[in-house]
Amino acid sequence: MKSRTYTLVIIALAAALTAGCASVAERDSRDPLESMNRAVFSFNEGVDKAVVKPLAKGYKTALPRLVQNGIRNVFSNLDDATEFANNLLQFKIQAASSDLMRVAVNSSFGFMGLFDIATEMRLQKHNEDFGQTLGRWGFANGPYLVLPIFGPSSFRDGLGLAVDSHFTDPVYQIKDVASRNDALGLQLIGQRADKMDALAALEEAALDKYEFTRDFYLDRRAGLVYDGRPPASE
Known part of the structure; x- marks a missing residue:
């Protein structure tokens, strides 16, 4: 799965470059590859409807809330x-120190992360990845891109995902392929279960789901890169 993640990202980026040469009509300057992205979006929706959503429903039904919280905490740790x-890498030394303390506290006193003791100790949880790091270093977001299975992204964030999955994400560092895939599958299903109500509300809303998802993603990422203070150009 580790190599598959990298391969999927690279294939998507290569396909986007090819499709970009033939792009003519652009509804949104941030999304010049909209036709291709909508096709991938539809594919992801189909996979979600046929596989991921049913598994997530079963997950929510079968597992007690305490167990679900424990699984969520382990992956968060x-x-x-x-x-x-x-x-x-972004030279946020205080935040990095907090992250390191969180891992130490939750891995020991929280029984390998089953319990989030660090949050109770007011050690702040952050949301950082290499896509954001590239943004802080001055790399432009690039065209919006929908990745197979992984969903909303961009050229910059796609490269960031490939780097994180190869170097910084402990789940992807599990050497046994079967165990790694099981962990990634459990993580995906747990995340989908957590979003069940929000996505159900989105399904019922009278709007373009693709457009809403794109705009929400790009606005949120700009906020994350600049810690809630994105420049006007973003």
Whole structure:
């Protein structure tokens, strides 16, 4: 799955470059590859409807809330390692120190992250990745891009995902392929279960789901890169 993640990202970026040469009509300057992106978006919706959503429903029904919280906390604890690396790369020393403390506290007193003791100790949880790090370093977002399975992204964030999955995300560093895929599958299903109500409300709303998802993603990413204070151009 680790190599598959990298391959999917690279294939999507290459396909986007090819499609960009034939792009004519542009509804949104941030999304010059809209036709291709909508096709991938439809594919992802189909996979979600046929596989991911039913599994997420079963997950929510079968597992007690306490167990779901524990699983979420374990992955959050692992994710703090990615936060630490990227805060360090962005020279956010105080935030990086907090991330490191969170991992130490939750991995020991929280039984490998099952319990989020660090938050109770007021050690702040951050949201950082290499896509944001590239943004802080001055790399432009690039065209909006929908990745197969992974969903909304951009050229910059797609490259960031490839780097994180290869170097900073502990889940992708699991050497046993079957165990790694099981962990990634559980993480995906758990995340989908957490978004069940929000996505159900979006389904019922009378709007263009693709457009809403794109605009929300790009606005949110700009906010994350600039810590809530994006420049007007973003």
